Amino acid sequence: MTAVMPMLTLNNDTAIPAVGFGVYRNPPARTTVSVETALANGYRLIDTAAAYQNEAEVGSALSQSGIDRAELFITTKLWVDDYGYDSAFRAFDASLAKLGLDSLDLYLLHQPLPSDFDATVAAYQALQTLYEQGRVRAIGVSNFETAQLAELLARTDVVPAVNQIQVHPYFSEPEIRAFNLEHGILTEAWSPIGGVNRYSSxxxxxxxxxxxxxxxxxxxxYHKTPAQVILRWDIQLGICAIPKSVTPKRIAENIDIFDFALTAAEVSDISALDTGVRGGPDPQDIVRS
Known part of the structure; x- marks a missing residue:
């Protein structure tokens, strides 16, 4: 890493690193080592989820790192099977236990549940309570579209700090990003370099x-990798990017993006690549198991 990691400010004044490390699709057996590698290369934002089934391995890496907890920003997500008010609390406690933590920096609803949006709202109300209790520094959502965000805002009291969505040059979601910006919600990008277009069936x-x-x-x-160029585009759009990898060289490269800058025209050229075609399944089709 060649420069200091910039921080973004959430709508409750909490600071979040501009680039994090994701562990989606990381096999548990490889997760601990990959997170250790990420931490050694300067990542401090680690993003996992109950549905990834590797929270315990993330927790192992955190405990072995020796890094002060105050320097870390840890995110996990509530899966739809645990939506509802009381069940959300139980799932939160289970995630904390696996991570070996007393509190979280960011807790997200993993998906909207269009077939039972009342349960989605109830789950978010549980997140609000966790936030009010100080067990979570910030709360938010993932994969929400604008209409779902609008309904959630109308039925709850705490504006989500984050909406984590698929964003990359071929699927840049300008309408959702604009809605997020208008309402003070940070856009966080999963698959920020378009990996979903390579691995998804x-x-x-x-x-x-x-x-x-x-x-x-x-x-x-710029004598950079294509991935570094795309991540730099994310950053210059004000997006928090969560790349993933299990390859040490790529883990190091993906955070080494703060020693160059794209011009405004170059940012626009990349944004113009948007096809509107989603990689992978539509999150709106998710149902309870």
């Missing part, structure tokens, strides 16, 4: 932004 026919000529030309210009 639903991604047949989608293109890989890492191979786009606009991206590769900028990578050559």
């Amino acid at each position: 639903d991604a047949a026919g989608t293109k890989d932004p890492l191979q786009d000529p606009v991206i590769t030309a900028l990578a050559a210009k």
Whole structure:
């Protein structure tokens, strides 16, 4: 890492690192080592979820790191099977136990549940209570569309600090990002370099932004990798990016993006690559198991 990690400010004045490390699809056996590698390379925001089934391995890496808890920003997510008020508390306690923590920095609803939005609201009300109790520094949502955010805002008291959504050059979600900005909600990007277009079984026919000529030309210009160019684009749009990898070299590269800057025209050129085509399944189709 060649520069100090910039921080973004959430709507409750909590500071969050501009780049974090995600562990989606990380096998438990590889999660501890990958998180240890990320921490050693300067990452302090670690993003996991109950549904990833690797919270315990993340917790192991955190406890072995020797890094002061105050320096870390840990996020996990409540899965739809635990939506509802009382069940959300039980799931929160289970996640904390696996992580080996007394509190979280950010707790998110993992998905909206369109088939039972009342349960979604009840779960978020539980998050509000956890926030009021000081057990969570900030709360938010993931994969919410604008209409769902609007309904949630109308039925609850605490504006989400974060909406974590799929964002990359080929699927940049400008309408949701604009709604988030208007309401003081930070956009956080999962799959920020378009990995979902490579690994998802639903991604047949989608293109890989890492191979786009606009991206590769900028990578050559700045002597950076295509992934670094895309992550720099995320940062310059004010997006908190959560890349993932289990490869030490790529883990180190993905945080080494603070020694160069794209021009405004280059940011616009990358934004113009948006196809509107989602990589992977639509989160709106998620149902309880």
